[in-house]
Amino acid sequence: MTELSIKAAAIRSFSGKTFPKYTTQIMNLISNTGQATRPRVVGQMSALVAKFVAESPTGTVKDWKRWYLAQHPTAIDDATDKILAKLGHYKEAIDRIDRPMICRWVEDLVIAKSFKGTQYHVLIIRSVPQYYNMPCRFASPAEENKGIDGFVRDIPFKSRKGTANRFIFLWTSIHPGM
Numbered sequence: 001m002t003e004l005s006i007k008a009a010a011i012r013s014f015s016g017k018t019f020p021k022y023t024t025q026i027m028n029l030i031s032n033t034g035q036a037t038r039p040r041v042v043g044q045m046s047a048l049v050a051k052f053v054a055e056s057p058t059g060t061v062k063d064w065k066r067w068y069l070a071q072h073p074t075a076i077d078d079a080t081d082k083i084l085a086k087l088g089h090y091k092e093a094i095d096r097i098d099r100p101m102i103c104r105w106v107e108d109l110v111i112a113k114s115f116k117g118t119q120y121h122v123l124i125i126r127s128v129p130q131y132y133n134m135p136c137r138f139a140s141p142a143e144e145n146k147g148i149d150g151f152v153r154d155i156p157f158k159s160r161k162g163t164a165n166r167f168i169f170l171w172t173s174i175h176p177g178m
Contacts (some may be wrong), residue, residue, distance in 0.1 A: 027083060030090055036082035042075040043068075124159045125150050 031037050052059060052067050059067070121138070128136040132152065139148040139156070148156040
């Protein structure tokens with residue numbers, strides 16, 4: 001087996017940009033909410049990079065930038081405009097956040113949503129043996145930290161929120177094709 005070792009510094013050197021503390025996290029959140037960097041706005045990046053590398057195997061970041069902007073000349077500005085538009089909404093929302101609102105949000109998360117989510121897991125754990133005639137158990141805290149909600153026999157599963165505020169049991173995570 002061949003082992004490939006790449007120094008992180010070589011990858012970090014691709015981006016010479018620095019940003020003030022917290023700004024990238026906020027811009028990522030706004031971009032996600034505003035769908036500013038989705039494929040329909042900036043292109044399907046994995047496919048574009050693959051195409052560029054196929055055409056220019058020794059290409060540099062500068063070559064990639066030139067190539068990308070030739071393919072998508074308005075994408076950077078289009079994404080920037082979408083983010084700026086959403087930024088105004090975020091500024092308005094941030095101005096409304098105060099201690100009482102934060103306290104209500106934390107209480108809702110810790111008390112109501114945690115309890116509600118746990119009750120869905122209880123219903124799922126109780127329902128699986130009835131429907132599938134298999135033993136089922138809750139995950140331990142250590143198993144939960146690994147993203148496991150419970151076990152059917154000894155096989156882990158997850159449950160997640162589905163449509164119409166229903167939680168669904170991800171049976172396919174244990175038995176693909178069912």
